[in-house]
């Protein structure tokens with residue numbers, strides 16, 4: 001379950017909340033001043049989860065060159 005960080009628009013306090021994917025923070029209220037409608041920040045945790053194990057570069061023909069089979073030069 002991803003960890004989200006919210007910031008209170010009233011007092012600027014930041015809180016961290018564990019939420020399921022797709023939930024939003026509209027029902028959250030600030031523990032300090034009670035304001036609702038906290039703004040969700042992009043946390044490093046969320047970025048790591050979505051970024052995953054990264055893109056694997058394709059084998060391509062760069063390093064060793066492609067086998068030029070069937071190109072038909074005599």
Ligand SMILES: [Zn+2]
Pocket residue numbers: 008009010011012013030031032033034035
């Ligand atoms: Zn607040």
